[in-house]
Amino acid sequence: MRRCLWGMLALAAGPVDAALHVVIVGARGELVYEPATLTIRAGDSVRFVNVSGFHNVVADDASFRCANGCDGLGGNGSPSNAQWIATVVFGDPGTVGYYCEAHGAPGSGMVGTIVVESTPVALQSFDVE
Numbered sequence: 001m002r003r004c005l006w007g008m009l010a011l012a013a014g015p016v017d018a019a020l021h022v023v024i025v026g027a028r029g030e031l032v033y034e035p036a037t038l039t040i041r042a043g044d045s046v047r048f049v050n051v052s053g054f055h056n057v058v059a060d061d062a063s064f065r066c067a068n069g070c071d072g073l074g075g076n077g078s079p080s081n082a083q084w085i086a087t088v089v090f091g092d093p094g095t096v097g098y099y100c101e102a103h104g105a106p107g108s109g110m111v112g113t114i115v116v117e118s119t120p121v122a123l124q125s126f127d128v129e
């Protein structure tokens with residue numbers, strides 16, 4: 001019963017056509033996020049996948065800090081060599097810079113950017129005569 005209720009709430013409140021994007025962490029063994037700049041829509045999720053090296057992902061504005069899960073959400077955002085996967089939902093439009101604490105700082109070193117565009121209000125149906 002509880003699962004059913006939550007499912008209905010998620011349907012009612014969830015963004016329309018939310019997409020899942022992937023950013024590779026430590027691609028080719030380099031100190032990079034790939035793609036370094038990713039443009040998504042508000043409500044989309046980004047799945048950070050660490051393929052090699054000692055890394056994490058930390059928002060410049062401290063809105064998230066993730067590696068083996070995310071701080072504050074039951075995970076541990078400290079840099080890790082594990083092949084971790086962390087998923088972050090971006091609900092609000094804006095530009096979110098992020099970095100790896102082991103190899104960067106806000107705006108320098110191992111950094112990436114998520115550009116979150118507002119969801120268009122074009123998802124209405126209408127009749128054409």
Ligand SMILES: [Cu+2]
Pocket residue numbers: 031053054055056100101102103104110
């Ligand atoms: Cu790193």
